[in-house]
Amino acid sequence: MSPVAEARTGHPAPPTPGYTDFDQERWYAEEPKSTYRTQFERDRARVLHSSALRRLGAKTQVVSPDTDDFVRTRLTHSLEVAQVGRELGRTLGCDPDVVDAACLSHDLGHPPFGHNGETALNAAAHAIGGFEGNAQTLRLLTRLEPKILRPDGSPAGLNLTRASLDAACKYPWSADDAPVIHGKRTSKFGAYEDDLPVFNWLRQGAAERRSCLEAQVMDLADDISYSVHDVEDAIVAGRLQLKWLDSADTRSRVIGYTQQWYLPTSDAQEVGDALTRLEQSGVWVREADGSRKAMAALKDMTSQLIGRFCSSAMEATRSIYGPQQLTRYEAELVVPQGTATEIAVMKGLATTFVMTTELRQPVYEHQQEILHDLVSELHATGEKHLEEPFASDWRDADDDGARLRVVIDQIASLTDVSALALHERLMGAHRTLL
Structure with a gap:
């Protein structure tokens, strides 16, 4: 029918x-x-x-x-994760909508x-x-x-x-x-x-601490997406050119951050070999000058790397479980160690040139101060400044710990912009009183 x-x-x-x-x-x-x-x-x-x-x-x-019109947000990242996860899950037999919903939800x-x-x-x-x-x-x-x-x-x-x-x-x-x-x-x-x-x-019915196959697909899609796209964003923003890895010092920093943040039990040679494989992949864009030709090459690089990582996992999983439909707890997603290391190297690149740069540290400190201020102020003023759903939760809370959780729920729901605006409204009023 x-x-x-x-x-x-x-x-x-x-x-x-x-x-x-x-x-x-x-x-x-x-x-x-x-x-x-x-x-x-x-x-x-x-x-x-x-x-x-x-x-x-x-x-x-x-x-x-x-910061600019190109940079990815949590929403665009989630949409990209859903596209990667949906296709990878479908090739293994997972229901595409289950994987898609999980990927859209993950952040x-x-x-x-x-x-x-x-x-x-x-x-x-x-x-x-x-x-x-x-x-x-x-x-x-x-x-x-x-x-x-x-x-x-x-x-x-x-x-x-x-x-x-x-x-x-x-x-x-x-x-x-x-x-x-x-x-x-x-x-x-x-x-x-x-x-x-x-x-x-x-x-219910799941083994302790074991993720279902669909969750494993979502997790890998997340890793693949942000590892590749964060590097793309960094290059377009002018914070990275892959030719900088020709410098021994720069290369050593990337390898070090990859080990420190993502592969603490690996050795430098293993990480370095993975970086070399990526450089020799035939799609590595050593320099992007902002031209349409360069941007097209960069976009092709991201597409080819996503395909490289997904195909590796799909083929490795199929080599163990065969061609049958795989769902829930019938299989484990298999990611070859070399592929996992290559993904970690991509994450290490973004860490080196974006997340650990000294220019970002004052921004990070200010952001944390804003959130700490909001927690203190909202917790002290009760339901007064909470949105109605959270104000209702505050009224229903049994103790101070439950009320603090309501405040955390409220703040976590805010966007970057609304958090800044609420902070200015509440803390700016304090400055006026002073």
Whole structure:
């Protein structure tokens, strides 16, 4: 039966092949809808139309959105991750809409000012379990984003299916259950303590700390996208020319940052060899002068590198599991070590020439001061300056810790621009009084 005929008859679409009714359950059971869309198509649409996704358009990816017209924001990054993840997942047999929804969702919980803002809010929320962008994403999807309410008026967020929520869970553990990685307990986690009920629901039947295949695809798509695109942004912004790697000192710095930030157990030779392979790939743009020809070559480089990394993972996974459809917990995504090192080198380039530059340090410090000021002021003034949904949460909070979490939720929802504006409105009033 065609989708159009199906819609006319009022019969819902059939279940998605490779996924069970259990995978398509929702935390809060909704009345069946007569629609030609699958449950997972509905999930993707809910994320795509969410206010949280729109706000990513004014949130920092690496460089603030107001620096130029070319730089990527969290929104454009998420759209690119979704395109990469959707195609990679489809080749393996994953439902494309599950992967797409997870990719669109993966950065929803990130606060203003990128990872720098995450650091500031984590410090401010230390007494209540900290702040983690991925745990905040789960909180948005299941509680904060306005879409579905239960009969008692309590929010159910977007109320996505189990499979889509699980696919969006990059770190499938709580802070208390975080694993030790490279001899150190990771600070990354996927759920706050008061979100454990829904976390435990979506993880039913899953092995402890094991990500489903769709989440692994989302994670790799994220890594590939920002590793390649951050380098492209840095080149276009004039902060990097790949010919600078001819300098032994510069090359050593890139290798050092790659090891320090991304590959702490690797040796310099391994990282250096990966960099050499990329330089010899035939698509490496040593110098971009801003001309249309140079920009086209740069765009081709990003496209070819994305294809290189995705093809490597797809072929390695297929070499182990064969041609059958792969979903959920039927397989692990296989990323060859050489490919993982090449991706890390690309991230190391952006780290060297963008994130660690001394020119950025005063900006980072100022951003953290702004967020600390906002936490202090909003917590001290109660619901007075909170948006109504958060003011309602404040009134319903049982204790001071819960009220602080409401303040963190409010600030995390802000864009870079709205955080600056709110800070000026609240703290500017203090300066006037003084």
